Amino acid sequence: MTQLREQVTVTADPGAAESVESISRSVNVINREKIRERAEAVLAQVAAEETGIHLQRTSPAIGGVYVRGLTGNKVNVFVDGVRYSTSAQRGGINTFLNLVDPSHIQAVEVLRGPDSAQYGSDAVGGSIQLLSRSPAPAGVDGKIRGSLDTHFNSADMSLGSSLVSGFSARDFGVQVSFAGRRASTLRPGKAVDSHSAVTRFLGLPSALVTDGRLPDTAFTQYGGMVRMNWTPTEISRLTAFYTRSQLDGGKRYDQLLGGDGNLVADLRNLMLDLAYLRYERSRLGALDQFSATYSFNSQREERVNQGGNGNPLAAIQHEYERTTAHGLQAQARKRWSRQHDISFGGEGYFEGIRSPSFAVDPLTSVSSIRRGRIPDRARYRGGGAYLQGVIEPIADRLRATASVRLSGASYRARAPDSPAVKGSLLWPDDSLSVWDVTFRAGAVWSLSRGLNLFANASRGFRAPHMTDLGTLGLTGSGYEVAARDVEGMGATIGSSAGAGAVSTGRPVVQVEPETSISYELGLRSWRRSFDTDLSVFLNNVRGSIEKQALILPPGAVGKTLGDQQISAQDPSGVVYVPAATNPVLVRANYGDAQVWGIEHTFDGRLGQNVTLSTVFTCLRARDPRTGLPPNIEGGTPPPNGYLRIRYSRWNARFWLEPYLHAAARQERLSSLDLEDRRTGAMRSRTSIRRFFQNGATVRGLVGPGLDGRLGTADDLLLATGETLPQIQDRVLGPGVNSAPLFPAVPGYVTLNVRAGIRLGEDQDCLIALTNIGDRNYRGVSWGLDAPGRSLFIRYRFRF
Known part of the structure; x- marks a missing residue:
């Protein structure tokens, strides 16, 4: 049956390309043209207009993607099957996701729901798969082909270009891509900064300190990618890949005038070096497919902060971090019959971090050594092995999949690696080793031609990261301490993340792994005139790692936490330091969390040239003990949806697509959300x-x-x-x-329109008018308001 929407996934079952309708899980497949339309500034914007996933934007340059209400370190990211996430990743965002330029990516696949059985630790909410652009298949005419793409966006007055070129011969192909962009200051809706420090603390409009554009929101990004394929024989292939990217001039606007009112919050020298070498072979002994991969992943940043709500005499802290990961992978596949095959494999990643840190006294310019966010030279090891089987008990009617995985991780920080300051070491010895068994089982039943019912159950696993185990210092949520840093101080866990927290009586101890059990049931239908799907899910996160207020015994004022002296203490024991406005936080396996949701899409043909599309997602998160929203970093996006109508001329030279985006008011904010400068403020x-x-x-x-x-x-x-x-x-x-400032996140509706025009056989232009009503809005945990009314133009020339 001819489908209106045909999608193929290559990551739901490693080593196989399958129709989305034929698998027992939910997958978003975002193709190259959708990436061009949505990623106006950064890669994370591809999450727009998709069911089950949402954009998270901490600053113009950095952000992340929610998958079924979870983000940051609860969603892992891969590039061509190579793990991109590291254990130094921060909890509520992915600092380096946007270092991958959209022009380098052919497709993005998002596997919704826990996927630790296939993709290991951190896939509690799901997994994001970035698929790079590949040379044309072997056997073409040997010509050099490519495209030049340039764009302009009035929202931030940004300009950018990318050049993609490829060459393919009989047994060799190479693809090269270069990209760069300069984004200037951003104009939000109504030219208003809803969370401005002057609004938050003084109750005055942001126009008092801005001219309609947000200062400190400009940045420059540039980089390149090369991928080579060599086919020495008909049954083997060698792939080499390397990408280099850098982002300069970025700042955490939410820590500056956009929230805390500080004077310095720089994101300096964000750099990415990612490479892999992969060997693939078919018919290797008894195996139908085999592949082995070595990867190298280096992510570097330097955070420069000065706290105190704009105190010019506060120390300026420099936190350099470079995380380097070496990875080894192998996987194989054996097809026993048309109705039965198995795959198995394993991987190991070996990470280390360099994180020297120092502080500068702005009055004397004297620098002093301090402890970084994570102990310098800490190491992290992670990996596992999996086995998966696929069987069709009833050919073309019933298909079942089951997989199991053993995963493990270890962490170590050594006191001898610490510099001595005033005769004392900055951190003690610390270590942790954990392992777990995860599974996924699912089935898809063809009820009739063009109608499938699917169901699955899966167990997710997230080993504590270096970030969970060793963080000390200023983060997006406030000032944090690790368990080992308050050892011997009588510290207990607070009942919330806010100033009203009281002691639960539970001592602060090192965190343990968090796990999840998820259940999903869905229906897919496709006809000549429409495609639609509906799914419901429940994800039970057990031992959820959450941020709670740190409670100390009376008399804590004057004691030190890292390089911060405790400046205030409430009668309940909640403590404060000058670097942040909210209470000092500590991570703990505080309890369980439940996230349930409804996801729906529809694509229908209204006529020969007109199609109608709708997307809807509704999520709800709760602590099963209290019914309140859990203190999971990033919060929970509100119910939201899209309505699109596309008109396309028969000759495909022109198309026009107006669309609406609506989000409900989000009143279910956790105590962490309410304290967060980006949300409740x-x-x-x-x-x-x-x-x-x-x-x-x-x-x-x-x-x-x-x-x-x-x-x-x-x-x-x-x-x-x-x-x-x-x-x-x-x-x-x-x-x-x-x-x-905001006890709830306001709802909104925006009207947008975009159009595509073919200017010839080798030229086309994309034009988009977004937020036509100039609505001022932001999402949960966004560090700045969304762009206001803007014009986006993208021109492409093919050769």
Whole structure:
């Protein structure tokens, strides 16, 4: 039967290409043309307009992708089957995802639901598979072919270009790609920054400090990729791949005027070097297919931060990190009959991190050694082995898949690797070794021609990362400490991540693995005039690693956590440091979390030239003990959907597609979400005072009172003539100590339209008008508002 939407996945079953309709799991297949249409600035934007996945954007340059409500280190990422995620990955984002340029990628496949049985640790929410562009198949005419692509976006006044060129001969092919872009400052909807520090702490509009475009949101990115295929015989192939990418000038806007009001929050020298060498062979002994791969993955960054809500005298902290991973993989496949085959394989990844760190006194320019986010020279080992079988008990009617995997990981940080500061080492010896068995089982039943029912159950596993085990310092959620850093201090876990937390009585101990059990049931139907699918799922995350407030015994003020001195302590034991406005946090296996959801897509033909498409996703996360949202980093996206109508001329020279994007109001925010500067943007009388005396004063928003001296009790906010106590009462209310700026994330609807025009046999142009109504909005855990009304133009020339 001819389908309106035909999709093939090559990652759901490693080593096999299969129709999406024939498998027992949910997969998003995002092809090359969709990548060109959606990725206007960064790769993560391909998540738009897909069911079950959402965009997470911490800053213009860095972000991530939610898969079934989970993101960051609960979703692993692969490039051509090589693990791209590392154990140094931060919890709520993927710093290096956008270092892979969209022009280098042929397709993106997102496997929704726990997938640890095939792809190992971290696939609690799912797995993202990036498939690079490959040379044309052998046997072509030996000509050089390629394309030149250039684009402009008025939202951030960005300009960029990419050049892709390939050559293929009888047994050899090479593909080369170069790309670069310069993004300037971003204009959000209505030219308003909803989470601006002056709005958060002073209750004033962002126009007081911006001209409609957000300062510190510009960046430059450039890089290249080369892939070579050599086919020495009819049954063997050798593939070599290398990509290099760099991002300069990025900043964490949410830590600057976009949230905390700090003066320095740089993302310097983000660099990626990823390479692999793969040997593939068919008919190797009793095996039908065999492959072996070696990979090298180096990810480098330097974070430069100054805290204190804009305190110009606070130490400027430099945190350099370079994580290097060497990987070995092997897999094989044997087809016993048309209705039965098995595959098996294994891999090991060997990671190490260099993380020297120092702080500079801005007054004296004297530098001092400090502990980095993760102990320097820490190492991490991870890997496993899997076995998978596919059987068709009833040919072309019933197909079942089952897989099992043994996974393990180990971590070690050595005290002898620590420099001595004032006679003391900066970290103790620390280690952890864990292993687990995971599985996945599913079946797809053909009820009739063009109608399939599918179901699956799977177990996910995430070994604690270096980030979970060793983080000490400022992160996206606030200031964190690791269990070993508060050993002997009588530390306990708080009941929430907010200022209202009380001690649970549970001591702070090293975290353990988190696991999940997921169940899914779905229906797929395809006809000549429409394709549709509907699925429901439940994901039970057990031993969920969450961030909670650190509780210390009374008298903690003056003690040190890393290079920060505890500056305040609530009667409940919650403590604060100058680097962050919210309570100090600690990671713990706090409890369980449940995420359930409904996912739906529809594509229908309304006429010869018109198609209608809808996408809908609804998620809900809860702590089964309390019913409240769990403190999982990144929060949970709200129910949202898309409606698209595409008109395409019969000669394919022109198409037009208006579309709506709608998201509901998200009121189910966890205590971590409410404290997060990017979401709830909690503020207290203390944080208002700190910004007033520091960031606001440095930026010229505060002047002296009647005594004519700045820095005294009668200082005034120049825009309103108010003193500090008057501002605190107006922003929070009389007698209120703290409150979020946004107790919920507002819903929104945007109208957009895009069109494609073929200018000839070798030229085409893509034009898009987005957020036509100039709506101001943002998603959960976004570090900046979405672009306002904008024009995007992409031109391509093929040769």
